[in-house]
Each structure stands twice: as C-alpha cells, then as structure tokens.
Amino acid sequence: MLCPRSVTTFSNVLPCAVILFVAFVSSTTARQGVDKGDPSDGSDVAIDQPLTEATDWFLTEQEITDSRGGAPRDGLSVYTEGNAITSFTVPNEFFNSVYDDLSVVGDGQRVLITAYESALIPFKPDVDVSGATTGYQNVFAGIVERGGQVNILSWANLLERSSVEVRNVINSLPPSPVNDARALFIFDDRLSTISSSHHQKTIVIAATSSSGHDDHPVAYVGGIDLTNDRWDNIYHNSSTLRDAGGITKDFKGWIDGHIRIHGPAAKDVANNHLSRWNSDYMPTRGLEDDMLSFNNPPYYKLDPLDYASSTNKSTLGKQSVQIVRTFSCKYEHYTEFAPHGETSLLQARIKAIQNARGAAFPKKAAKQKVFVTCTKCNGGKQIMYLRSDIEMEFVSKDVIESSNES
Numbered sequence: 500m501l502c503p504r505s506v507t508t509f510s511n512v513l514p515c516a517v518i519l520f521v522a523f524v525s526s527t528t529a530r531q532g533v534d535k536g537d538p539s540d541g542s543d544v545a546i547d548q549p550l551t552e553a554t555d556w557f558l559t560e561q562e563i564t565d566s567r568g569g570a571p572r573d574g575l576s577v578y579t580e581g582n583a584i585t586s587f588t589v590p591n592e593f594f595n596s597v598y599d600d601l602s603v604v605g606d607g608q609r610v611l612i613t614a615y616e617s618a619l620i621p622f623k624p625d626v627d628v629s630g631a632t633t634g635y636q637n638v639f640a641g642i643v644e645r646g647g648q649v650n651i652l653s654w655a656n657l658l659e660r661s662s663v664e665v666r667n668v669i670n671s672l673p674p675s676p677v678n679d680a681r682a683l684f685i686f687d688d689r690l691s692t693i694s695s696s697h698h699q700k701t702i703v704i705a706a707t708s709s710s711g712h713d714d715h716p717v718a719y720v721g722g723i724d725l726t727n728d729r730w731d732n733i734y735h736n737s738s739t740l741r742d743a744g745g746i747t748k749d750f751k752g753w754i755d756g757h758i759r760i761h762g763p764a765a766k767d768v769a770n771n772h773l774s775r776w777n778s779d780y781m782p783t784r785g786l787e788d789d790m791l792s793f794n795n796p797p798y799y800k801l802d803p804l805d806y807a808s809s810t811n812k813s814t815l816g817k818q819s820v821q822i823v824r825t826f827s828c829k830y831e832h833y834t835e836f837a838p839h840g841e842t843s844l845l846q847a848r849i850k851a852i853q854n855a856r857g858a859a860f861p862k863k864a865a866k867q868k869v870f871v872t873c874t875k876c877n878g879g880k881q882i883m884y885l886r887s888d889i890e891m892e893f894v895s896k897d898v899i900e901s902s903n904e905s
Contacts, residue, residue: 549856553578553819556854558847566846568828568839574770575822576811582762583816589733591625593723593757598622600704600717600759601638606646606677610639611703611772611801614653615696618661618726619668624744625737635725636668639682646677648707650801652776654697655686655783655793661727662686663792670796685795687775687782691827699824700724700757703769708805713813715806718765721757729753762813764820769804771824774836776801823847 550556557578564571587593604610621630622638630637639649651669653662669684687697700723705716723729727748730741735752760768777800783793826833828840 550854557821563843566843567841570839575767578821579763579811580819581813582760582764582818582820584818585759587757590729590731590753594622594730598633604642604647607707609648612651613699613701613772615698615700616659616724616726617665620746621744624740628744640672643672643675643682646675646680648680649682651684652687655688686793689782691830701768705769710807714808715762716765718760718768722755723757762815763811767822778835780832
C-alpha cells in the first residue's frame, strides 16, 4: 500500500509503515508538549490499494505459450484456486513438516521427488541426531515397508558425490511386504551444457487413486534440499548439533525458504515430475555417466495422477497458485514437455515487477543495479533492470526498462 501522507523530513521512498511510524512519534511528542505534530493515528488516511486479483499478477495462458516459443503447455493449469499454503522461512520447520508427512505415507500412496542434491542426513537432529528414526534412508525405508512407492529424480551433479551414496541406498531397499511397492532413484543429466543444472526441489505426496470430490495431493516447492548444510534453526546456534548429525559440510548455517501446498497446484508439481520422468529420451546414457557412477538401473514409466477432484479449484484453502518454470530452449530433447524451452519463471517476475504499486526492495545491496538477463527462445535478448540507487525505493513501470537486441 502507498501512503499519501506528507512527511517533509523523509522522502517518499520509505514504506508506508515507516512513514506512519514517524508521524506517530511526531504526534506523540506533540502531546507531551515538546513539539507540535499531527494528532492523527493514521486511520483518516486514504490508502492507495495495489492490485489484489490473482489474474493481475499471473501470466495468462497466451503469455505462458509465448514463454515456451509458441508451444502450448499441457498437463499444468494456467493457475489454480483454493490451495492451502504453509510457508517455511526456517529450515528446521521445513524438515519437521516433511518428516511428519512422509512418516505416515503407506499403502495406496506414492512420493515423487525432484532433487538438486541429496545426502543421508537426519531430518530431525535435535531429537534424533543419529538418524535412527528420522534419517533419510530410514524415512524412505519406512514408506516402502508400509506399502508406499517412491520415485526420486535427481540432477547428476558432477561436484557432489553424496547423491550417488543416496542412490545406492535407496535402490537397495527391498520391495514392500505389503504390496511389492518399491523405491527407485535415478539421475537426470538432460541439460543443454555441462554447467547447467536441474534446480527443481519438489516433493509430492499423492494417492495412487482417489475418488474424493475435494481430495488433492500435498507438494513442497522451494529452495531447500534434503541434503547437507540445510538443516538449521532460526538462531543459527546449533553448530555442535549439526556437526554431530553429519549435516555440516561447506556452510555453518543456512537460510532459505519453502512452501507446502495442499490443493490442485500440487497436481501441477506432480505432473512436472511425471513429464520429466516419463520422457522417451532417457538420461545418463553416455560413457562419462558410467565412469562417474551416474548410470541408472532399468526403470519404468509412471502412471499419471488418478484423482476425481478438480485440476484447478478446491475449497481446502484461499491461495491461488501458478507454477512457472525454466527449461532451456537450446536443449533438443525436452520434446514432450518443452520442445522450445520455457521461460515462464522470468516472465512472471517481470510482470510482477511491472505491476508493483507499493514498496519493492531489491535483493542486491544499495547503490547497485540489479540485472536480469535472458536469451529468449526466439534468439533475441531481453534485458530488464531495476535501479537501486538508494536502500529502499518504490518501483513502478517508469523505472523498469526493457529492450530487444539481435
């Protein structure tokens, strides 16, 4: 929200809450007889309301198609409504939630994971530092033992070997005594260059079949992997515990975010996993993969989701969600799901910044320009930058510049 109050000692680059605080301090001082001030508590101030409809911020179906080089996107909704969203800004809260969800998965359910990196770490080292109960391998062994199916699709990361160890452990788990369900971990190296990466970090818990009118999967999407270094608390004061649990590797602490989705958007996350897993072009088929132990065992295509509920509406929550992604237009084997690549993530960010009506805080430090550059699938180049000449700045269309270059 923008605050129209005039405060002569501050420029209007400050957020409304700060301006109102200054006015409140001024008026309080006046009541104490020190100075004259505005006695208003701010309730009389007219507020300039920003855009609040989801459709104002989300990409349209045509904009998504354009971001894919003209190829329509199948299997994912343009956006979904009625999702229940839980956000995690502290890693241990994310790990606690993931453990709670996975520890009850069993017969009639499956778990689909896309990973950047994995490691055999405890999910709850504060209560189980050895991982005897909450360790990676024991969590997934328990799922299979109870009859749940697990399919993990991980980037073949040349710089990290912990995922190879996880692959070996997961693929050696015996089939379920309940229904012969299995766990399978495969590597994915289908990328345009050796320096590219699969950076998707998702977990989906879905029913193998559901006839419920408003039954939907659960999905986790965000920036935290089930791997080394990530577990931490809000105070960053658990170095001894992290060391004892084998969590610490390169960093002494971690800050990142994740969200839990319960609703139709989780189906979009699942279908993203399924489209990559079920591609006819199989990953890790080169000699270098054999030499680096990224070779995959024989694996099978996965069944599509089987839900009777809506693909885009629910009454479980109040949040609307749009799934946006990045796939390189330079890679020729995304034939089934992104034949000309996809830059919907970049386009969604640009649209959001252009819609800004309130305070926007650049991620980079003050007095720097923040550049976002993308080589688009049509061969052109789009450059978008924000000015951040001061620490806090209102951003609107007049400070966004874009151009196309051949």
